[in-house]
Amino acid sequence: MRKYAVIYRSVLMENLQYAANIAMGFFAYFVFIFIFIRLWEYIYRTPEEVIAGYTKAQMIWYVMMTEMIWFGSNAGAAARQVTMDIRSGNIAYLMNKPYHYTWYILAKYTGEWSIRLPMYAGLAAVIGAWMVGPVPRFRIVTLPAMILCLILGITINAVFKICISLISFWIEDANPFQWLYDKLILVVGTMFPVEIFPAALQPVFKLTPIYTVCYGPAKLIVDFSADKWVEIVLAQALYLAAGCAFMFLVYRKGVRKLYVNGG
Amino acid sequence: MQAIKVENLSKTFRVKRKEKGMKGSIRAILHPQTEEIRAVERISFEVEEGEMLAFIGPNGAGKSTTIKMLTGILYPDGGKVQVLGIDPTKKRKQLAYRIGTVFGQKEQLWTHLTPYDNFQFFGAIYDIPDGEVQRRIGELAERFELSSFINTPVRNLSLGQRIRCEFAASLIHRPSVLFLDEPTIGLDPVVKESVRSLIRQMNEELHTTVFLTSHDVGDIEKLCSRMIIVNAGKIVLDDSMEHLHRSGSSLENTIMEIYKSEGRTAIS
Numbered sequence: 001m002r003k004y005a006v007i008y009r010s011v012l013m014e015n016l017q018y019a020a021n022i023a024m025g026f027f028a029y030f031v032f033i034f035i036f037i038r039l040w041e042y043i044y045r046t047p048e049e050v051i052a053g054y055t056k057a058q059m060i061w062y063v064m065m066t067e068m069i070w071f072g073s074n075a076g077a078a079a080r081q082v083t084m085d086i087r088s089g090n091i092a093y094l095m096n097k098p099y100h101y102t103w104y105i106l107a108k109y110t111g112e113w114s115i116r117l118p119m120y121a122g123l124a125a126v127i128g129a130w131m132v133g134p135v136p137r138f139r140i141v142t143l144p145a146m147i148l149c150l151i152l153g154i155t156i157n158a159v160f161k162i163c164i165s166l167i168s169f170w171i172e173d174a175n176p177f178q179w180l181y182d183k184l185i186l187v188v189g190t191m192f193p194v195e196i197f198p199a200a201l202q203p204v205f206k207l208t209p210i211y212t213v214c215y216g217p218a219k220l221i222v223d224f225s226a227d228k229w230v231e232i233v234l235a236q237a238l239y240l241a242a243g244c245a246f247m248f249l250v251y252r253k254g255v256r257k258l259y260v261n262g263g
Numbered sequence: 264m265q266a267i268k269v270e271n272l273s274k275t276f277r278v279k280r281k282e283k284g285m286k287g288s289i290r291a292i293l294h295p296q297t298e299e300i301r302a303v304e305r306i307s308f309e310v311e312e313g314e315m316l317a318f319i320g321p322n323g324a325g326k327s328t329t330i331k332m333l334t335g336i337l338y339p340d341g342g343k344v345q346v347l348g349i350d351p352t353k354k355r356k357q358l359a360y361r362i363g364t365v366f367g368q369k370e371q372l373w374t375h376l377t378p379y380d381n382f383q384f385f386g387a388i389y390d391i392p393d394g395e396v397q398r399r400i401g402e403l404a405e406r407f408e409l410s411s412f413i414n415t416p417v418r419n420l421s422l423g424q425r426i427r428c429e430f431a432a433s434l435i436h437r438p439s440v441l442f443l444d445e446p447t448i449g450l451d452p453v454v455k456e457s458v459r460s461l462i463r464q465m466n467e468e469l470h471t472t473v474f475l476t477s478h479d480v481g482d483i484e485k486l487c488s489r490m491i492i493v494n495a496g497k498i499v500l501d502d503s504m505e506h507l508h509r510s511g512s513s514l515e516n517t518i519m520e521i522y523k524s525e526g527r528t529a530i531s
Binding site: 010017093096097099100232 | 366390
């Protein structure tokens with residue numbers, strides 16, 4: 001594992017130089033959150049009113065957390081780099097090193113979000129404290145459990161994105177599939193909690209990555225319970241195991257089909 | 264002992280074909296057509312340990328495809344490959360610990376990091392203990408005269424400095440076989456000469472086997488003891504430099520004559 005820790009550290013060192021560039025995205029996050037705060041303030045008649053099990057503060061914090069995950073983990077390694085590596089043939093020059101390419105990408109991706117996510121978490125905390133107030137029923141002792149869930153969710157997201165990118169071994173361009181997946185997460189997963197959708201759709205959403213990537217971690221932050229934590233972490237463990245198995249399978253099959261331009 | 268053993272190695276690519284213009288584009292969607300291209304066709308050769316071999320040919324002859332099969336990047340369609348007794352298709356990772364590669368047209372260094380950080384990175388990748396990595400960095404910095412820019416980000420280095428660092432990075436794990444794909448491309452004559460002397464030094468001191476592809480006759484003449492010429496995926500010449508020199512003609516003329524007589528067929 002030492003080599004992957006070194007890859008992680010190298011990406012961290014490289015990306016620290018781009019902290020100012022990452023901060024440029026703060027504006028988009030603020031606009032997004034501002035619109036949602038206004039929307040929920042309009043929908044909720046009183047702060048105590050409960051919609052789909054969420055008070056107004058919980059609902060706004062939920063959106064802030066899912067958007068924090070979205071913006072904070074929206075790094076290039078898992079999607080753009082894998083697709084580009086395969087299309088350009090650059091993957092050939094990364095494969096002849098004694099590491100597994102998919103672990104290499106995961107280590108790089110972790111290095112990228114390790115800088116982005118804390119920056120967005122800080123921004124979310126400032127905007128939330130300023131415009132919404134404290135997170136309801138938040139207890140500091142539950143923070144490590146929430147962070148574990150958050151890390152698992154982001155890693156599952158990366159594994160799914162890598163799997164989609166690996167389709168580039170067979171088709172010209174995996175970006176349309178990447179786009180569909182991103183929009184599924186963004187539109188269905190980040191803007192509203194699963195409980196808002198019709199009862200018939202909720203079990204379906206629970207079977208998609210939305211449940212483990214966005215809903216689970218954000219739900220625990222706004223409404224933590226030990227039972228819910230166990231349920232979500234178990235689902236994440238299953239998703240991660242299945243996702244990794246699929247990722248290795250696709251990679252192993254795909255690599256045999258590798259065609260490198262120029263020989 | 265043989266460092267590389269290749270028997271009847273073959274590789275075929277399936278390439279999409281499209282007629283010209285918009286009509287052709289639409290037809291390609293409805294009736295996609297592909298063409299089989301034989302990049303490498305039943306080639307066999309051996310390379311002895313410590314030998315410096317030039318593996319040359321016109322563009323598209325199958326040189327890079329062969330290197331990629333020898334390093335386990337591409338899977339052959341047929342034939343057998345053994346590099347240091349290891350089958351690259353089955354044990355690519357195991358082989359990676361024992362070979363080094365320098366691709367003149369591809370960077371393996373992380374450009375935002377310094378050469379020192381890069382060497383540490385590669386040391387860890389090859390599972391070399393920290394203390395040993397430090398010792399080897401010092402040794403390589405001295406051998407390749409890197410000390411004056413070892414702490415400058417790679418993106419700020421000149422091409423010559425960068426290539427020296429690429430060599431140093433590929434040697435950090437002391438590979439037994441070094442694959443060099445056009446290592447002197449784009450370099451000025453002075454830097455070219457310094458890179459050649461580094462390769463020679465490495466071969467003499469570490470007994471490294473060198474598998475070189477290059478279009479530069481100087482590289483071949485000054486470094487290699489044997490030359491294989493491939494064209495259209497087939498070996499058209501396999502001879503020692505000594506024998507070729509005895510023929511009286513210059514190496515450049517000999518190569519040109521062979522290229523012309525073989526019709527300079529390219530795969531793409």
